[in-house]
Amino acid sequence: MLTDVNPKLPMRNKAITKDFYVNKLGFQEFGRADYDDYLMVQKDDIQIHFFIFKEVDPAENYGQIYIRTDDIESFYQLAKSQNISITKLEHKPWMQREFSIHDPDNNLLTVGQSML
Structure with missing residues (x-):
C-alpha cells in the first residue's frame, strides 16, 4: 500500500x-x-x-510539483508578501x-x- 510521496x-x-x-x-528543515x-x-x-546538482541550468530545469492545499489564499498571500515571482491566483x-x-x-x- 502506498502511503506518501516526497518529490x-x-x-x-x-x-x-x-x-x-x-x-x-514558511517551510521547516526536516530530518536529524x-x-x-x-x-x-x-x-x-x-x-x-x-x-545537489551544481550543473543544473535553471533555463533548462523542468523540475515541477503540484501541491494541493485547503487554504490557497493564505499561502498565496504569504508568497506574495515575500516579493518572489508568482503567477496570479486564477480559477482554472x-x-x-x-x-x-x-x-x-x-x-x-x-x-x-479544489473549487468543489
Whole structure:
C-alpha cells in the first residue's frame, strides 16, 4: 500500500534553497542529519527533498510539483508578501484555484485548491 510521496528536486546551492523555502515560504528543515548534498523541508503534511546538482541550468530545469492545499489564499498571500515571482491566483477550467512559483533553480511549484 502506498502511503506518501516526497518529490526530489535539483538544487545548485543548499543555503540558497534552504533560505527560499524556510525564510520565504514558511517551510521547516526536516530530518536529524545535515547532509552537504541533500535537503529536506516540510510544511504541514508535505515534504520536499532536494539533491545537489551544481550543473543544473535553471533555463533548462523542468523540475515541477503540484501541491494541493485547503487554504490557497493564505499561502498565496504569504508568497506574495515575500516579493518572489508568482503567477496570479486564477480559477482554472478543471475546477481548481491555482498559482505558481519558481524557486531559485527554476523548479516550478504549482499550488492548487479544489473549487468543489
